[in-house]
Amino acid sequence: MGSGISKASYTITVKTGDQKGSGTDVNVYIILHGKGVQTNECKLDNFFKNDFERGEVDRFSIDSEVNMSEVQRIELRRDNCGLYSNWYLDWIEVTNKKKSITYIFPAMKWIKANGRYFFNHHTCLPQDDLFLETRKLELQAMQAEYQLQVKTTPNIFLETRKLELQAMQAEYQLQVKTTPNMAGLPAQVKTLPEDEKFSFHYEANFALEGISLKAESFKLMLMNKCEWEDFEDVKTVYTKAFGVPESSKYFNDDAHFGRQRISSLNSLLIELCTTIPQKFGVTEDMIKPFLEGKTISQAMDGNKLFIVDLAILEDCPTQRKDLVMTCPLALFYFNDDKKLMPIAIQLFQQKGPTNPVFLPSDPEYTWMSAKMWYSLADSTYHQALTHLNYTHLMMEGISVATKRHLALPHPILKLLDPHFLYLMAIDSLALVALINRDGIIDTNSNAGIDGHFDIMRKSMFFWKLDLHGTLPEDLKSRGVLDPSILTGAYHMRDDALLLYDAIKTYVEKYVLLYYSSQNSLTADYELQNWGAELVKSRDDGGVGILGVPGNGIFNTTDQLVITLTAIIYTCSAGHAAANFPQYDEYGAPFNYPYYLSGVPPKDKSPVTKETILKTIPNRDTLLQIMTVTKVLSEKATKSLGDFEKQFIVDQKAVKVVEEFRHSLREVGKTIESRNKKRKYPYEWLLPKSIPNAISI
Numbered sequence: 001m002g003s004g005i006s007k008a009s010y011t012i013t014v015k016t017g018d019q020k021g022s023g024t025d026v027n028v029y030i031i032l033h034g035k036g037v038q039t040n041e042c043k044l045d046n047f048f049k050n051d052f053e054r055g056e057v058d059r060f061s062i063d064s065e066v067n068m069s070e071v072q073r074i075e076l077r078r079d080n081c082g083l084y085s086n087w088y089l090d091w092i093e094v095t096n097k098k099k100s101i102t103y104i105f106p107a108m109k110w111i112k113a114n115g116r117y118f119f120n121h122h123t124c125l126p127q128d129d130l131f132l133e134t135r136k137l138e139l140q141a142m143q144a145e146y147q148l149q150v151k152t153t154p155n156i157f158l159e160t161r162k163l164e165l166q167a168m169q170a171e172y173q174l175q176v177k178t179t180p181n182m183a184g185l186p187a188q189v190k191t192l193p194e195d196e197k198f199s200f201h202y203e204a205n206f207a208l209e210g211i212s213l214k215a216e217s218f219k220l221m222l223m224n225k226c227e228w229e230d231f232e233d234v235k236t237v238y239t240k241a242f243g244v245p246e247s248s249k250y251f252n253d254d255a256h257f258g259r260q261r262i263s264s265l266n267s268l269l270i271e272l273c274t275t276i277p278q279k280f281g282v283t284e285d286m287i288k289p290f291l292e293g294k295t296i297s298q299a300m301d302g303n304k305l306f307i308v309d310l311a312i313l314e315d316c317p318t319q320r321k322d323l324v325m326t327c328p329l330a331l332f333y334f335n336d337d338k339k340l341m342p343i344a345i346q347l348f349q350q351k352g353p354t355n356p357v358f359l360p361s362d363p364e365y366t367w368m369s370a371k372m373w374y375s376l377a378d379s380t381y382h383q384a385l386t387h388l389n390y391t392h393l394m395m396e397g398i399s400v401a402t403k404r405h406l407a408l409p410h411p412i413l414k415l416l417d418p419h420f421l422y423l424m425a426i427d428s429l430a431l432v433a434l435i436n437r438d439g440i441i442d443t444n445s446n447a448g449i450d451g452h453f454d455i456m457r458k459s460m461f462f463w464k465l466d467l468h469g470t471l472p473e474d475l476k477s478r479g480v481l482d483p484s485i486l487t488g489a490y491h492m493r494d495d496a497l498l499l500y501d502a503i504k505t506y507v508e509k510y511v512l513l514y515y516s517s518q519n520s521l522t523a524d525y526e527l528q529n530w531g532a533e534l535v536k537s538r539d540d541g542g543v544g545i546l547g548v549p550g551n552g553i554f555n556t557t558d559q560l561v562i563t564l565t566a567i568i569y570t571c572s573a574g575h576a577a578a579n580f581p582q583y584d585e586y587g588a589p590f591n592y593p594y595y596l597s598g599v600p601p602k603d604k605s606p607v608t609k610e611t612i613l614k615t616i617p618n619r620d621t622l623l624q625i626m627t628v629t630k631v632l633s634e635k636a637t638k639s640l641g642d643f644e645k646q647f648i649v650d651q652k653a654v655k656v657v658e659e660f661r662h663s664l665r666e667v668g669k670t671i672e673s674r675n676k677k678r679k680y681p682y683e684w685l686l687p688k689s690i691p692n693a694i695s696i
Helices: 132-147 154-161 166-172 201-221 231-237 254-262 284-290 296-301 364-405 411-420 421-432 447-459 469-475 491-514 520-523 525-535 557-579 582-586 608-614 619-634 651-677
Strands: 007-015 026-034 042-044 057-064 073-079 088-096 101-110 117-120 305-309 328-333 340-346
Touching: 007 026, 042 057, 073 088, 088 491, 101 117, 101 491, 132 364, 201 619, 231 608, 231 619, 254 340, 254 364, 254 491, 254 608, 284 328, 284 340, 305 651, 340 364, 364 411, 364 421, 364 447, 364 608, 411 491, 411 557, 447 557, 491 557, 491 651, 525 557, 582 619
Parallel strands: none
Antiparallel strands: 007 057, 007 088, 026 042, 026 073, 073 117, 088 101, 305 328, 328 340
């Protein structure tokens, strides 16, 4: 059926966004397009009502001589009249009153004066788009707005970030400072586009949380000395505003130290140990007392011996010459009580008389000191790589390429975009608030900015999307994929695999809706251009991601599914596991220090309590670390599957989304059931606790 000639009435429902300044007083006009027909331009206006206010939903009724069997797309424009002219549009729904059919048109963008905007109801590949020329023009505009850049000098940083962040500086009371040379790091967006900025609600909550905690920190500093009097004195900073970090409940506890390796912030480092490295000075006699009567060979044969090697931190620069950064190796034994126990720690890579292997049988605070200096390296690796590089920055480059090459009607853009919410905005804020010279990370960590960037650069030579970014392959490469290994203890792995499988199934079903044949995949030039930019060298203006299946040329749906699953998992569950336990760990300076003074022990001589207290960060430094990690640990957006940006409107695709949500509910039930049986529940990967995107 085509279009009739009888009159028709349409209800136009408009949702204005929640961004700061998104409401408008301008005149807005709409044209409805069907197959070969269109309505006249109609003004959207309700008499005696202030339409298009921030966060509001408005409904308008228009009459037309054209009664469309299907509204395929809408054409929108606004003028520049009125006191407030900016307008951020979330979405528009068009309902044919007579037919009672509603068509949804997601927008999620700023509508600028005197431009014409087209929004399609249909999701379609470029080779099937009836409005191809308009699509190409819109994509060209996106490519001009979303540009990739590797930050290389302080001048570039200042020029590209200063203007767009002036408003943030005023609100957050931040100061723009120069950043070190970032050459060799991931590609990021050159200038933050307007459409990527925080909503007013999110920005206000973020600011209020930070202001409240800063005030609490200031009060605590005025009331107390900067240096610690004893171990109990540290607990005085755990006020009601902050709360008690979970890790602080354990003091010099080997079992807790072991749990940190498999159920905390950095749970994807541990490897099954099949041989003791030559550089690790461990001997049979040293660790025999901790192997429950087994030899090293027997412990290895029973898959009970594990190792972490933080060699990437060797020669890591430090913030000051008097600060030390370790690059340790640690050996762990999984005992018959299903506890992963540390049994040997060497704080630097090359064994020698001043670099002994520390053991649980060493003097109490000597062993504790060794664990603290190990954890310093672990927390530095976590912050620089697990958290910042492998989630925030890697995914930012991918998100920019996505916006540059996949048009709004493209199904893969609709699939991925909800998982990029606020990513560019939070990274832009971090480059001013956290990652700058003399900023929070620089002054409150041993490695400082130069050290963090040093190991980030190293990681860019080996991190691969289909290995390190693909959970089952990552676990397999470290010998810990099999559930018979670390059974009942590796909670992060066990829960994460449920989520990975749910996401992969969702992606597979969704992809097959639009790529039913190989030809449809290879003919999709937008997708192929996207893949090409993902793998293109950063020196040549690309994202420079290693390990993209097919080297960015997607010949099979399996290649595409692996890529998309890795991206969605990293932006949701991967980031959640790396981010949200931060306060519970970093707030406990004896268990997870980010800053340590003095020098690590060089022999087995007893370490005193006084030395431990002088080694951990003082009150001022700890409060700064606590304030930042507390804010970063707060979830402020919707849970996985409950999308803030709902671009998916095709009925078959909506059904796939509903199936995904059902699957997540089942995963949640399974994890909750597991946690009831676990002595130490792991709640960071409950689907309700995982945001859709890296938005904090």
